[in-house]
Amino acid sequence: MAHFAVRILSPLPADQAWARILDLRAHSAVIPLTTLTGDILYAAGLVPGSRFVARTALGPIGFDDSMVVDEVTQPTAGHGAWARIRKEGKxxxxxxxxxxxxxGTGSRVEWSQDISVRGIPRVFDPVVARVARAAYGTTLRKLLARTPA
Known part of the structure; x- marks a missing residue:
């Protein structure tokens, strides 16, 4: 599996950064050709066992990225937040x-991920990690910059 990490310093307090990154409805707006669906699509509602799917497609050609929340610690006043989300798609x-x-008055966002893409040999893990780090970094920055709905 390829491994990568994205670290961002945000001017937003931790609870606001958390709410923006895990507003799964917003992911559909910032990730090209992707729509998220699930029972719970907002940060405060996510609990262990919450499931959601990111469908990336161009017309009839695409794939589902199925995910489940394994653990979550919601932010509280003056404290941060943590989640572990498992990708279990084909x-x-x-x-x-x-x-x-x-x-300080903002927060530090750390996104760490192990990723395996079906059909991509492990020898290409460094390339997968570089591409994923760039894509996820861009997505996280866009989510943090969005005005909440």
């Missing part, structure tokens, strides 16, 4: 750890 598998920690 095309993409892996594990995400999201940690948001208060830092």
């Amino acid at each position: 095309a993409i598998r892996g594990l995400i750890e999201l940690t948001i920690t208060p830092q």
